[in-house]
Amino acid sequence: MDIQNVHPFIIFFAAITTNNILLTNFLGMCSFLAVSKDLKSSLGLGAAVIFVSTFTAPINWLVYHKLLVPYELEYLQYIAFIVVIAAFVQIIEMVIERVSTLLYLTLGIFLPLITVNCAILGCALFLVIRQYSFTQSIAYGLGAGTGWALAIAALAGIRARMEKKSKVIPELEGAGIALVITGIIAMAFIGFSGIVRIN
Amino acid sequence: MTPIITAVLVLSALSGVLTLLLLVAEFFFANYGECTIDVNQGEKVLKVEGGASLLTSLAGQKLFLPSGCGGRGSCGTCKCRVLEGAGPLLPTEVPYLNDEEKKSDVRLSCQVKVRGDIKIEVPEELLSIKEFETVIESITDFTHDIKGLRFKLPEGETIKFKAGQFANLFSKPYEDVREETSRAYSISSAPSDNRAIELVIRYVPNGMVTTYVFKHLKEGDKVRLIGPFGEFFLRDTDREIVCIAGGSGLAPIRSIVLDMIDRGISNRKATFFFGAVSQRDLYYVEEFKAIEKEHPWFRFVPALSKDDSDHPYEKGIITEVVARNYGDMKELEAYLCGSPGMIDACVKVLTGKGMPEDRIYYDKFS
Incomplete structure (x- = not known):
């Protein structure tokens, strides 16, 4: 199937499940492991990632297709994307801070973390590699963020329960067991492959 | 050559546009106008430009809260009580506050942003740390290597200190010493004598500031002092x-x-x-x-x-x-x-x- 004809909704759904940026590409692992200790902060970070990826994906699409491609400067995509992401995280932070103090307090402290989250950059690079259209890139940004948020919320929920009920051998405590759980969740997500598969 | 120039131009243009966007956003969204910080129930009222952290806003007004990490929220030393206007407790502050502090509105001043008028409470000692542009009133030779200096504070200013505390004296550049340097010297005068400070200084061979004091300072010279500091003072007990x-x-x-x-x-x-x-x-x-x-x-x-x-x-x-x-x-x-x-x-x-x-x-x- 030609990628241009895929409905954006399918791309959105695939980005959450079978193409989950965290569970299939293992991007954004550092903040994923660090913040997944409690559900509340991981939901905050997840929401912030959704926010940033949804906004930066279409902007990066525009930068790539309307600026870099016409001047044959595709090789500058990494630096261009990073600059765009950094600037927009700043702007979004300012806007949220002004508009809603409550949302700022939930997301605000996580926003600077996301600037260096490779999932956001990965999201921008994938939409170039996979040759998404503009609307598809919006759907993909939203989906990738949602997928990442879902994964971190799942891990945080499991870790919170394990804290109370499971006995983990000391050598595996913390990041070790988190990685093992992540692997198992990733395998579970492969179960979605039967429903939809987009590359 | 052309591809390099285009690359530089395009990237510069992109950065330029983003910077412009940031500036515009800052002007519209991060402009909080003038805010007042009320310190210790009106003992001091500071007017600051809103938007910065409480710690930096206070430092800009020469009220220095102790801070080890420089405002990154990793040392927990810049605590102060915020009675009004701080907003809810942030997750970044929680690890540094115990239950009692949380109950009594203690906050990390580097994490609290000044978004409006705010009321805070800081230890009295911090308020009395000041910078003085003093004039040397007298220099007395006590012994062959110890001098006593009396510094007159500027007209109308007074110093509030506990007997036993010290002040920092700044030397101006002299001879080979190109930078301003400071050393701490104990105050020898009584706290009641608050229009002047007396310091006793012993000559340290090759000491940067003592050499300045012994060889270059004379009566009538201007000297910068900051103080008082220190935990050495008489405790309030009845003991001998x-x-x-x-x-x-x-x-x-x-x-x-x-x-x-x-x-x-x-x-x-x-x-x-x-x-x-x-x-x-x-x-x-x-x-x-x-x-x-x-x-x-x-x-x-x-x-x-x-x-x-x-x-x-x-x-x-x-x-x-x-x-x-x-x-x-x-x-x-x-x-x-x-x-x-x-x-x-x-x-x-x-x-x-x-x-x-x-x-x-x-x-x-x-």
Whole structure:
């Protein structure tokens, strides 16, 4: 199937499940492991990632297709994307801070973390590699963020329960067991492959 | 060549546009206008540009809260009480606050942003730390290597300090020393004498600031001082006091004794052991003798370690003299000031005579 004809909704759904940026590409692992200790902060970070990826994906699409491609400067995509992401995280932070103090307090402290989250950059690079259209890139940004948020919320929920009920051998405590759980969740997500598969 | 130029131009244009966007966003969204910070129930009211953290806003107004990490929220030392206008507690602050602090509105000032009018409470001592552009009123040669300097504060300004605290003196560039340097010196004058500060300075060979003081400063010169600082001051108890000092360590003890006289504290016995090598190292003897005569609670004991000539003072090193004068020191309180070697030796003698270590206060001059 030609990628241009895929409905954006399918791309959105695939980005959450079978193409989950965290569970299939293992991007954004550092903040994923660090913040997944409690559900509340991981939901905050997840929401912030959704926010940033949804906004930066279409902007990066525009930068790539309307600026870099016409001047044959595709090789500058990494630096261009990073600059765009950094600037927009700043702007979004300012806007949220002004508009809603409550949302700022939930997301605000996580926003600077996301600037260096490779999932956001990965999201921008994938939409170039996979040759998404503009609307598809919006759907993909939203989906990738949602997928990442879902994964971190799942891990945080499991870790919170394990804290109370499971006995983990000391050598595996913390990041070790988190990685093992992540692997198992990733395998579970492969179960979605039967429903939809987009590359 | 052309591709390189296009690349640079395009990237610069992109950065330029983003910067412009950021500036516009900042103008519209991060502009909080002028906010007031009310410190200690109106004791000080500061007007600041909103949007920055409380810590930096206060520092901009010369109110310096202690901060180890420089405002990154990783040391937890910049705590202060925020009574109004701080917003809810942030997740970044929680690890540094205990339950009691949370209940009494203690916050990390580097995490709290000034978004409107705000009311805070800081320890009184922090408010009194000030910078003074002083004029040297007099310089007195006390001994061959110790001078006493009196600095007049600018018209209308006063200093509020606890007897025993110190101030930082800044030297201006001289000879090969190109930068302004500062060193701490104990204040020897009484807190009641608040229009001026007296410091006792001992010459340190090749010392950057002492060389400046001894070779370049003269009466009428302008000198920058910041203070007061320090945890060395008289504790509020009823215990008998032993003060031991050597060299310029006399300064804070003099301030403490003068302060006790000013405050009419006569129920505490105080003995001041002043250790020197020979008679030429003694100073302020007449003054302390006069105090001794007038105030029965005070005793002045100068001791000379290497002077076998005929003199009215105690002989021997200061630790021996102190040990000779006391039996059991369990109920006493000690204030020591001098070189690290002298202080360590004194602490050994005092604890050996039963004084608990937490009742020995000292200021090491190193």
